[in-house]
Amino acid sequence: MLWLVQFSGIALLFAGSPLLWGVTQSVKAHLQGRRGPSVWQMYRVIAKNLEKETTAPEFSSLIFRLAPSVSMTALTVVLIMIPLSGQAPQGWPDDLLTVFFLLALERFWVGLSGLDSAGTFGGLGASRTSTIGTGIEPALLATFGVLWKVSGATAIEPVSASLKAVPTGVFAWSLAAISFALIVLAELGRMPVDNPDTHLELTMIHEATILENNGRLLALSQFAMTLKLTVMTALGWVIFGPHLASAWANLGLMLVELTGTSAALGWIESRFTKIRYFQLPTYLSIAAGIGMLAFALSSGGFNL
Amino acid sequence: MTFGLITAVFLAALAGMMNRKLSNTSTLISSLGILILGGLVLLRGGSATVAHGIFYLSTLGGWFLIVLGVVATMSSWYRWGYPDHSRTTSIWLPIFLLSMMTVIVAGNSWVFLTAWETMTISSFFLVTTHHEKPGVLQSGYIYLVMSQLSAMFILAGFMAIGSQLHSFDFAIWAAHASTMPDSYKNLVFLLLGLGFGIKSGIVPFHIWLPRAHPVAPAPISALMSGAMIKLGIFGIMQFLLIDLGQSDRFWPLVVLAVGAVSALLGVLYALMEHDLKRLLAYHSIENIGIILLGVGVMGVGIDWQQPALTFLGLAASLFHTLNHAIFKSQLFLAAGAVEKHTGTLDADHLGGLIRTMPGIAIGFLAGSMAITALPPFNGFVSEWLTFRGLLTVASHSVFLMGIYGLGLAMALGLTGALAGVCFIKAFGTIFLGEPRKAVGHTTIPASMTWPVLSLGLLSLVLGIFPQPLLNLLGHVGLQTQAGHTDLGNLLVSVKTLTVAALLLAGTAIFAVFSRVWQIKTVPRWSCGRVPDASMQFTSASFTKAIRTTFAFIYRPHRKLERLGQHAPDFADRLLYQGGTVPVWERHVYKPMYRWIWRVSHLSTRMQAGPIRLYLAYLLGTVGLMIAIIH
Numbered sequence A: 001m002l003w004l005v006q007f008s009g010i011a012l013l014f015a016g017s018p019l020l021w022g023v024t025q026s027v028k029a030h031l032q033g034r035r036g037p038s039v040w041q042m043y044r045v046i047a048k049n050l051e052k053e054t055t056a057p058e059f060s061s062l063i064f065r066l067a068p069s070v071s072m073t074a075l076t077v078v079l080i081m082i083p084l085s086g087q088a089p090q091g092w093p094d095d096l097l098t099v100f101f102l103l104a105l106e107r108f109w110v111g112l113s114g115l116d117s118a119g120t121f122g123g124l125g126a127s128r129t130s131t132i133g134t135g136i137e138p139a140l141l142a143t144f145g146v147l148w149k150v151s152g153a154t155a156i157e158p159v160s161a162s163l164k165a166v167p168t169g170v171f172a173w174s175l176a177a178i179s180f181a182l183i184v185l186a187e188l189g190r191m192p193v194d195n196p197d198t199h200l201e202l203t204m205i206h207e208a209t210i211l212e213n214n215g216r217l218l219a220l221s222q223f224a225m226t227l228k229l230t231v232m233t234a235l236g237w238v239i240f241g242p243h244l245a246s247a248w249a250n251l252g253l254m255l256v257e258l259t260g261t262s263a264a265l266g267w268i269e270s271r272f273t274k275i276r277y278f279q280l281p282t283y284l285s286i287a288a289g290i291g292m293l294a295f296a297l298s299s300g301g302f303n304l
Numbered sequence B: 001m002t003f004g005l006i007t008a009v010f011l012a013a014l015a016g017m018m019n020r021k022l023s024n025t026s027t028l029i030s031s032l033g034i035l036i037l038g039g040l041v042l043l044r045g046g047s048a049t050v051a052h053g054i055f056y057l058s059t060l061g062g063w064f065l066i067v068l069g070v071v072a073t074m075s076s077w078y079r080w081g082y083p084d085h086s087r088t089t090s091i092w093l094p095i096f097l098l099s100m101m102t103v104i105v106a107g108n109s110w111v112f113l114t115a116w117e118t119m120t121i122s123s124f125f126l127v128t129t130h131h132e133k134p135g136v137l138q139s140g141y142i143y144l145v146m147s148q149l150s151a152m153f154i155l156a157g158f159m160a161i162g163s164q165l166h167s168f169d170f171a172i173w174a175a176h177a178s179t180m181p182d183s184y185k186n187l188v189f190l191l192l193g194l195g196f197g198i199k200s201g202i203v204p205f206h207i208w209l210p211r212a213h214p215v216a217p218a219p220i221s222a223l224m225s226g227a228m229i230k231l232g233i234f235g236i237m238q239f240l241l242i243d244l245g246q247s248d249r250f251w252p253l254v255v256l257a258v259g260a261v262s263a264l265l266g267v268l269y270a271l272m273e274h275d276l277k278r279l280l281a282y283h284s285i286e287n288i289g290i291i292l293l294g295v296g297v298m299g300v301g302i303d304w305q306q307p308a309l310t311f312l313g314l315a316a317s318l319f320h321t322l323n324h325a326i327f328k329s330q331l332f333l334a335a336g337a338v339e340k341h342t343g344t345l346d347a348d349h350l351g352g353l354i355r356t357m358p359g360i361a362i363g364f365l366a367g368s369m370a371i372t373a374l375p376p377f378n379g380f381v382s383e384w385l386t387f388r389g390l391l392t393v394a395s396h397s398v399f400l401m402g403i404y405g406l407g408l409a410m411a412l413g414l415t416g417a418l419a420g421v422c423f424i425k426a427f428g429t430i431f432l433g434e435p436r437k438a439v440g441h442t443t444i445p446a447s448m449t450w451p452v453l454s455l456g457l458l459s460l461v462l463g464i465f466p467q468p469l470l471n472l473l474g475h476v477g478l479q480t481q482a483g484h485t486d487l488g489n490l491l492v493s494v495k496t497l498t499v500a501a502l503l504l505a506g507t508a509i510f511a512v513f514s515r516v517w518q519i520k521t522v523p524r525w526s527c528g529r530v531p532d533a534s535m536q537f538t539s540a541s542f543t544k545a546i547r548t549t550f551a552f553i554y555r556p557h558r559k560l561e562r563l564g565q566h567a568p569d570f571a572d573r574l575l576y577q578g579g580t581v582p583v584w585e586r587h588v589y590k591p592m593y594r595w596i597w598r599v600s601h602l603s604t605r606m607q608a609g610p611i612r613l614y615l616a617y618l619l620g621t622v623g624l625m626i627a628i629i630h
Helices: A002-031 A041-051 A062-081 A096-116 A120-151 A160-164 A169-188 A215-240 A247-271 A277-297 B002-018 B023-044 B059-079 B087-105 B109-127 B136-165 B170-179 B182-200 B209-215 B218-228 B230-243 B250-271 B276-304 B307-342 B358-371 B378-395 B399-431 B446-464 B467-479 B496-513 B544-549 B583-606 B611-629
Strands: A055-057 B048-050 B055-057 B520-522 B557-563 B573-579
Touching: A002 A041, A002 A062, A002 A215, A002 A247, A041 A215, A055 A062, A062 A096, A062 A215, A062 B496, A096 A120, A096 A215, A096 B378, A096 B399, A096 B496, A120 A160, A120 A169, A120 A277, A120 B378, A120 B399, A120 B544, A160 A169, A169 A215, A169 A277, A215 A247, A215 B496, A277 B399, A277 B544, B002 B023, B002 B048, B002 B055, B002 B087, B023 B059, B023 B087, B023 B467, B055 B059, B055 B087, B055 B170, B059 B087, B059 B218, B059 B230, B059 B307, B059 B446, B059 B467, B087 B109, B087 B218, B087 B230, B109 B136, B109 B209, B109 B218, B136 B170, B136 B182, B136 B209, B136 B230, B170 B230, B182 B230, B182 B250, B209 B218, B209 B276, B218 B230, B218 B276, B218 B307, B230 B276, B230 B307, B250 B276, B250 B399, B250 B544, B276 B307, B276 B378, B276 B399, B307 B358, B307 B378, B307 B446, B307 B467, B358 B378, B358 B399, B358 B446, B378 B399, B378 B446, B446 B496
Parallel strands: A055 B520
Antiparallel strands: B048 B055, B557 B573
């Protein structure tokens, strides 16, 4: 039963991630007073790129050609690992720290592919992506620490029920959720860290790493981008979200939550401006600090 | 049996010393002997004295023999193709190998210290193989001085234990050292911790490491970084944790702090290097820090009397010791190949080597992924264990201690992320892209490529199937009373095989889907200008943001000079200089050096030379002693 829920959840989320991207773009367009493209636009873009001829820049090697595949794979494996109904089937590889390392694997290959394109933009994107990664990883660990502390397990599971038992649990829960949300915005390259719609070389981060990609490689990179949005928000909702009794109901709830998050992202993107690249360490250390505070509170008080 | 094996290794090494033609073969044979000896000791379990207490074989020693054996075997294999057959190497390399083995199997402190000093001296001669090059002798002397300092502390620490237990036999120490009073344990911890710490290159005693490792020939660098600095870890685990048992709760916390600081500063300094071998040397400091984090978790487990936690820390640190030995020697050997291939190690002059030396490039990529702890390589498993240990310590303690534990885990996370940046930079600038300068392309023999690739395969296999080795570590755990308790479910939630299979299958599917073989090559996009190699990011520009973020550590400085007749407005030439301040050297070692110099200068007044003055000193001393005795 759980297996069936898990597999259908994986299939739904995998196939639906370009749609979630479309929801964000559509909400953004409406808030900016435009009609904007349809919510299915990302599917059309990917389909168009699959039709095109694929080329690679001179001096690039197999690394450049494989990087989109590795990136796609790492994110798919993370999606597979997340227990989408809040409870993993028996023997499922739902280890929390492995998620952490898989995200690092994705970032490593994206960085290598940037340098392999032998141009300025690739190196620029690689440098910026990996530098932001150095802020994301420790901050992510603080949130994982909260989960570790309350559930005492190494698996991805909901924390809200266990945190209710702790006197200061509500504060711990909300601080950890805020910290995680800030990190997710940075990891996804959304406002206020990066503007996903920009094509200005001074400010672009993720766009710069895939600037030389086209055809099938670009299609895979774009799909990976939308998949990352799905995976990170799903991870957040599984850990911090509400938990129903039935597995199918949980999966349905997850779909609603993901659509809601995508819409909210559109709202955030219309409301906030991008902060300067050199102020990002401050942003990320605030996220890490909030996470540490959440960890301290999850122990149930300030008894030394 | 074991005694016979030790003798055989001795004889093989001696044969190599005598005859330069035999050197390669005999080094390989003695390396394999060390490997077999380690396997035997580990499989047999327990500890035993051999040859009337000259040798003491413990399972922990067995593990370190395997670490040494793997690195030595691969380095000897690599030497077949490495065009450096100077007399120095062929004489001192066998002695170096033998002394490292003897340190591990030593049965009392005399054998241990003799071997330890032989190790220092032989490695000094190996480091200064190319003493005709500028700066090599100076680096060698710094290494020698730091090693002597380390030996002094170890000698003092051994004397402290010996004076309390009235014995210098390690078997007796293993049985009785835990009964020493706490004040003695503190003294021993301080002295031996400093002694072994200096030899393994912890911050702030690390300055010899990035000097000595790069100037040595590649197989020697691999041995020093892969095996020699691990002997400091061996000393800390054997004498301070296993022998002493429970000590002051303060010490494991110190070990953890030293580990975190070494890991972070090691990788931060590595990021600023563009010389590949110096970069790798700084990463050794980082990895020693990570190993010490595991050792600290083990210490906490011993103090809390939690066998499960003790074993977790032990498994994390020992597994990372082996893993680091594998991928670091692999990276050093690959760096040696790059140097022979192009004649330089400067990342800012290289580029695109993946096309001229694909085998080494793949090996270096595997090593980079392993050292960055990416699945499915072995670094992932051992760093996962370390994280688990730190988070367990954090979540089982109350407020401040919990924050401390979490802070350590976050420091390790930051270290991992920075290592990722550093190896994207190293692999990306050296092996990918367009060559930045025209360099030579000497063909390298297959016997240099194959050891690198075999070590890469070894790290992949250990990353996918770590359980058999963890079972072996259970034997070491028995020695520490940590037992087999948590062995079965230590890694059960990771499912390395599933993750690796998913990763490999997924990459293959998507690669076929993207039809990688049909991709056409076209000129790159350069905004309409003629593209050239200087457009690419260099190692300095790649880490610019990190240099700015951690400016309080690096103290970066730069100077822009305009040259020419109308310089302020229309400069003919621009001269740019930039760099970072070597903080430890400038603010710690230089003042200390000046101070020591001044003190020794003062002592020349007493040591003027006339014999009658010394006779007077002698008379005075004897008189003083008689006065005290009365």
